[in-house]
Amino acid sequence: MHAWTAPEVPGLPVAGPSVQVHDTATGGLVTVAPHDGPARMYVCGITPYDATHLGHAATYIAFDLLNRAWRAAGHDVAYVQNVTDVDDPLLERATKVGVDWVALAERETELFRQDMAALRVIPPDHFVGAVESISLVVDLVQRLDAAGSVYRVDDDLYFSVTADDAFGEISGWDRDQMLAVFGDRGGDPERPGKKDPLDCVLWRAERPGEPAWDSALGRGRPGWHVECTAIALQYLGSTFDVQGGGSDLVFPHHEMCASEAQVAEPGHRFARAYVHAGMVGYDGEKMSKSRGNLVFVSALRNSDIDPAAIRLALLRHHYRDDWEWTDAELWAAVDTLADWRRALALGAGAPAGPVVSAVLEALADDLDAPTALEAVDSWVAATLGQDGLADTSDPDAATTVYRLLDASLGLAL
Numbered sequence: 001m002h003a004w005t006a007p008e009v010p011g012l013p014v015a016g017p018s019v020q021v022h023d024t025a026t027g028g029l030v031t032v033a034p035h036d037g038p039a040r041m042y043v044c045g046i047t048p049y050d051a052t053h054l055g056h057a058a059t060y061i062a063f064d065l066l067n068r069a070w071r072a073a074g075h076d077v078a079y080v081q082n083v084t085d086v087d088d089p090l091l092e093r094a095t096k097v098g099v100d101w102v103a104l105a106e107r108e109t110e111l112f113r114q115d116m117a118a119l120r121v122i123p124p125d126h127f128v129g130a131v132e133s134i135s136l137v138v139d140l141v142q143r144l145d146a147a148g149s150v151y152r153v154d155d156d157l158y159f160s161v162t163a164d165d166a167f168g169e170i171s172g173w174d175r176d177q178m179l180a181v182f183g184d185r186g187g188d189p190e191r192p193g194k195k196d197p198l199d200c201v202l203w204r205a206e207r208p209g210e211p212a213w214d215s216a217l218g219r220g221r222p223g224w225h226v227e228c229t230a231i232a233l234q235y236l237g238s239t240f241d242v243q244g245g246g247s248d249l250v251f252p253h254h255e256m257c258a259s260e261a262q263v264a265e266p267g268h269r270f271a272r273a274y275v276h277a278g279m280v281g282y283d284g285e286k287m288s289k290s291r292g293n294l295v296f297v298s299a300l301r302n303s304d305i306d307p308a309a310i311r312l313a314l315l316r317h318h319y320r321d322d323w324e325w326t327d328a329e330l331w332a333a334v335d336t337l338a339d340w341r342r343a344l345a346l347g348a349g350a351p352a353g354p355v356v357s358a359v360l361e362a363l364a365d366d367l368d369a370p371t372a373l374e375a376v377d378s379w380v381a382a383t384l385g386q387d388g389l390a391d392t393s394d395p396d397a398a399t400t401v402y403r404l405l406d407a408s409l410g411l412a413l
Contacts, residue, residue, distance in 0.1 A: 001083060001132060003123035004113040007412070009071065010403040016072030016360040021242065021367065022320060023273040024250055025170045029366060030273050032066075032241050038076035040240035041066065042232045042271070043124070044249055047084040048108035049093035052115040053294040054314065054325055055246070055280040055287040061311060061410070062277045062319035063244045064121045065367045068408050072360055080235045081124040082228055083109055085131050086211055086221055088186075101211065115297040118307040120410040126235045130222055136230035137222040138215045141202045143264045153193040155205030155218060159226070161198050164259035170274050171251040178251055185252055186224050200256050202226045225256035232270070233261055243271035247322075250276055278317075281324040295325055308411050309333040315369040315409060340380050340405075341413055349383035349397030356404050363408055372409065376401070 020029045033039065043063045046056060070077050084090070085105040094101035109129075116123065130137075141157060144150050149163035161167045171178070178198055182189050189197035201223035206212035212219045222230075232240065238261070243254060258270040279286045282293045300310055313333040317323045343349060358375035362368040379401065382391045394400075405411040 001109075001127050001129045003081075003127035004117040004121075006123050007117075007120045007410070008406075009068070009122065010407050012072060012356065012360075012403060012407050013400065014356060014360070015074050016069060016408075017364040019066065019069045019073055019364045021066065021273055021275045024254075024276050025172075025274050027172070032070075032273050033073075034075055034241060038078040039070045039242075040078045040080075040236045041242045041244060042080045042228070042236055042240060043243075044228055044245040044253065045081045045083045045127075046109070046112055047087050047089050048105045048112060049090040050108060050294075051296045051298050052112050053287055053296050054282075054310075056112075057115065057119060057297050057310070058280050058314045058317070058319070059244075059246050059277040060116060060121050061119060061314050062367060063242075063275075064410055065315075065319070065363055065369060065408075066242065066244070066275070067122050068410065069360075069363045069367065072408060073364070077125075078236060078240075079122070079124040080126045080128065080232060082133075082231050083127065083129045084224065084227060085109065085129040087130070087224055091210060111298055115301070118301055119297070119311050120307070120406075120412060122410075126231075128231045128235070130227045133227060133231050133234075134213050134215065134222060136234050137203075137226050138217055140226060140230040140233065140260070140264060141217055144202065144260060147263050147266075149263050150202060151195060153191065155220070156201055157203040157217060158194060158199045159202050159256070159260055159263075160195055161200070161256070161259055162196060163263045166262060166269075167255065167259045170255050170258055173251055178255075182252055185248070187252055198252075200225055200252065202260075225253055226260055228253070229257045229260040229264075229270075232257070233265070238265040238268040238270075240271055242273050242275050244275045245277070247276040247278055247320075250274070277319045278322040281322065284324070286322075287325070300330070305330065306334065306337065308413065309337055311410060312336060312373075315373060315411075318370055319367050336377070337413065339384070340376065343380040343383040344398045344402060344413060346383060346392060347398045348392035348395045349401070350379050350391040351394045352379070352397040352400035352404070355379040355401060359404055359408050369409065376405065376409075 205220040261270040313329045359372040362372035
């Protein structure tokens with residue numbers, strides 16, 4: 001599966017600091033730097049049964065900041081993202097609206113590509129669909145079976161979470177907390193025949209009217225979690241730097257992925273850090289397809305909204321925060337961009353060195369985009385004289401700040 005066209009990312013006059021992020025598993029900041037080779041990141045992708053909403057966009061922009069902060073610090077980056085292009089929600093939506101599930105997945109994946117390109121998100125090096133990864137999943141399930149962690153319920157294959165002594169360490173949740181959400185997040189805790197209500201399906205045997213593939217496991221299709229585990233192990237190895245996604249993936253998705261990988265690769269921690277973005281709300285609820293309270297990136301773009309304004313509105317919030325979208329957020333971003341463009345159009349401006357340092361330091365400190373943007377606002381105010389006399393003492397300021405905004409914040413003005 002192909003990704004989208006990569007934006008040009010300009011170089012900067014100075015290197016950024018080492019990058020720290022908040023690790024859900026430890027509850028604190030950790031430095032994320034490659035031990036050898038590139039920095040390696042896996043971010044869980046979309047299930048393409050509807051268009052990209054602002055909650056999606058906020059998550060992928062957050063990890064785009066990490067990608068850019070790593071690059072500013074001098075690291076190459078190996079980035080992998082999946083597309084869950086066969087799963088129950090997709091099949092249910094296709095049946096409900098009367099379209100072919102393959103056509104629906106392809107259409108919505110293409111719209112996602114367009115949205116990400118418009119928002120200047122650096123594409124993954126490997127953008128991998130579940131369908132094209134079936135052989136990887138089969139191989140991984142066979143390895144788990146050889147390790148004694150797979151059992152059968154009817155014709156479906158399940159993973160025993162107790163096979164991993166570290167199960168639960170990512171979320172830090174107890175069993176009651178896990179069971180309270182498992183059924184609403186793709187699990188089947190009440191299914192008869194399971195050894196443990198928290199065990200997750202690895203391979204779903206063929207059902208009438210559902211897509212299925214021939215394999216050594218029998219005819220069927222992958223479970224949800226094992227797809228990401230298999231793709232990450234294939235393209236990033238047994239241990240990589242960051243697994244990312246929204247905070248709703250902490251459990252069960254990231255917990256299950258890690259346990260499957262750690263049973264298949266004994267002695268290896270799946271990811272060195274687990275990084276999670278907060279939830280974006282709208283009309284008083286978390287923005288989600290099930291509630292229907294969605295604001296779509298494509299709808300805003302088709303309304304002649306500058307994609308840079310959409311991105312800036314999202315960057316005004318720290319990536320780990322839960323917050324609620326309002327139209328006022330967007331119009332404030334439009335006004336801010338107008339001020340920034342006026343300052344940049346002057347050519348000369350306030351000294352650029354301090355704003356470069358401030359932005360790079362803020363982003364290296366747990367991707368603190370709001371603090372980075374405050375530094376840019378201060379430079380703009382000084383350049384335009386909004387707080388007194390205009391400062392145009394740096395003849396190359398605009399060129400430097402243009403490059404800074406593009407390279408570090410993904411805002412090409």
